[in-house]
Amino acid sequence: MDLAFTAEDRAFQEEVRDWIAEAFTPDLRAKVAASKNGYLDKEGQVAWQKKLYEKGWVAPNWPKKYGGPDLSASERYILNMELSAAGTPPVSPMGIAMVAPVLMAFGSEAQKEKYLPPILRSDVWWCQGYSEPGSGSDLASLQMSAVRDGEDYVLNGSKIWTTHAQWADMIFCLVRTSREGKAQEGISFIVFPMTLPGIKISPLPTLDGPAEGQQEINQVFFENVRVPISEALVGEENQGWTYAKYLLQFERGNAYAPGLKNMLSKARKIAGAVEKDGAPLSRDPDFARKMTQLEIKVAGLDATEQRIFSALSAGQAVGPESSMLKCQGSETQQAITELVVEAAGGYGAPFVRDNWAVARQGANADLPFPSYSVTSATSYFNYRKTSIYAGSNEIQRNIMAKMVLGL
Structure with a gap:
C-alpha cells in the first residue's frame, strides 16, 4: 500500500x-x-x-x-x-460492523429494507447472542433451542457475556434448529426484538466495577419466546454456522494500530508525570525498554494492517489474517494496560465508583490521586477479556496453524 x-x-x-x-x-x-x-x-x-x-x-x-x-x-x-x-x-460494532454485513450478504430484501437503515442511523441498538454458559469458544456445542411450532420458532435457553443487552432493542442470535448430523450443521442465525415476552436480562458484575453507565455484560434467559420464522430467520435454516464464521471475520479483522498508538501516547504521558528516584519514570531503563518493545510491536502491526487492508480494497477477502490481527492486537492492548498500571503504582488501587464524575472535576483538582489513575486498574481488568472474545487467542492460533501452515 x-x-x-x-x-x-x-x-x-x-x-x-x-x-x-x-x-x-x-x-x-x-x-x-x-x-x-x-x-x-x-x-x-x-x-x-x-x-x-x-x-x-x-x-x-x-x-x-x-x-x-x-x-x-x-x-x-x-x-x-x-x-x-x-x-x-x-x-458500537454489534449493528454496524457485525450483523449488518451478514444481512447484506445473506438476508432477504425485506430484512435489508427493515433493518439496515435504522442500523445506519443508530436508531436501533443491537446485541449479540452467541456464547452460552457451557458453550463459549466451542461455539458449535451451543444448546439454545429453536423449535418450530406452526409459523414460529419457540426459543428456550440462555446466552452469556451479552454486551449491553440491557440497552438492546434487537438481538442477532445463534440457535439450534436440528440435532441431527454434525453439531455445526444444526445451527441457524436469527434476529428478533429484545422486548418479546419470556426474555429476562441478568447483569453480570465484573472486577472493573459497576461505574455509573458502564455496566457492560449480562446473561440473557429465554423461556418459551415465540418469534415469527419468516421475519427472524436469516438465510437458510441450519446454515447459521456459515453465517457466524462470516461475521467473525468482521469482529476479528479490525484495525488495531491507530487505537494502540493512542493508548501508547497516554502511557508515555503518565510515565513522564510519574517520578522514580527523582526522575521521570519514562527514563527508567527497564520501563523504557518495555515501552520501546511495545512501540516496535505497534509499528509492525500498523504495517501489517496497511498491507492487509490494501488487499481488501482490491477486493480480496479477509482470511486467516483476521486471526493474526486479533491475536497481536488484543495482546498488545493488554500489555499497554499492564504498563499503565505499573506507572500508576499505588494510585491505581482505589476503587472509583463513578469515574465520569471524577473526570469532570479536571486533572488532579481536589482529588487525592492523579486523574490518570482513575481508569488505570479498571481498564486493566476490562481488557483481560480481549484475548477471549471473538474466539480465544488459542483458537485463533489453531486457525492460523491449519489454514496457513497446513497442520
Whole structure:
C-alpha cells in the first residue's frame, strides 16, 4: 500500500481533524477519558454515532448502495486513524460492523429494507447472542433451542457475556434448529426484538466495577419466546454456522494500530508525570525498554494492517489474517494496560465508583490521586477479556496453524 498520501487525501485528513475538533466536545472527551473501555453510556454513545451518521462517516466500510460514504481505501484509513488518535468513542460494532454485513450478504430484501437503515442511523441498538454458559469458544456445542411450532420458532435457553443487552432493542442470535448430523450443521442465525415476552436480562458484575453507565455484560434467559420464522430467520435454516464464521471475520479483522498508538501516547504521558528516584519514570531503563518493545510491536502491526487492508480494497477477502490481527492486537492492548498500571503504582488501587464524575472535576483538582489513575486498574481488568472474545487467542492460533501452515 502506497502511504504517500495525495493532495486529496491530505485535504480529507484536514477535514476529518476540523470536524473532530468541533464535534468531540470537552464533556465527551472527559467522559471517554474516564471510561474503562472507551465507550459512553447509551445516550452519549447514540448521540456520538448520530453525529458521525450526519457527517456520513458512521459506516465507512458499507457499500454505497446501503448508505455507505464510498470512501477510498486511503480515506477509510485516514478516518480511522484520526478518530482513534483523537480518542473518540468507538462505534458500537454489534449493528454496524457485525450483523449488518451478514444481512447484506445473506438476508432477504425485506430484512435489508427493515433493518439496515435504522442500523445506519443508530436508531436501533443491537446485541449479540452467541456464547452460552457451557458453550463459549466451542461455539458449535451451543444448546439454545429453536423449535418450530406452526409459523414460529419457540426459543428456550440462555446466552452469556451479552454486551449491553440491557440497552438492546434487537438481538442477532445463534440457535439450534436440528440435532441431527454434525453439531455445526444444526445451527441457524436469527434476529428478533429484545422486548418479546419470556426474555429476562441478568447483569453480570465484573472486577472493573459497576461505574455509573458502564455496566457492560449480562446473561440473557429465554423461556418459551415465540418469534415469527419468516421475519427472524436469516438465510437458510441450519446454515447459521456459515453465517457466524462470516461475521467473525468482521469482529476479528479490525484495525488495531491507530487505537494502540493512542493508548501508547497516554502511557508515555503518565510515565513522564510519574517520578522514580527523582526522575521521570519514562527514563527508567527497564520501563523504557518495555515501552520501546511495545512501540516496535505497534509499528509492525500498523504495517501489517496497511498491507492487509490494501488487499481488501482490491477486493480480496479477509482470511486467516483476521486471526493474526486479533491475536497481536488484543495482546498488545493488554500489555499497554499492564504498563499503565505499573506507572500508576499505588494510585491505581482505589476503587472509583463513578469515574465520569471524577473526570469532570479536571486533572488532579481536589482529588487525592492523579486523574490518570482513575481508569488505570479498571481498564486493566476490562481488557483481560480481549484475548477471549471473538474466539480465544488459542483458537485463533489453531486457525492460523491449519489454514496457513497446513497442520
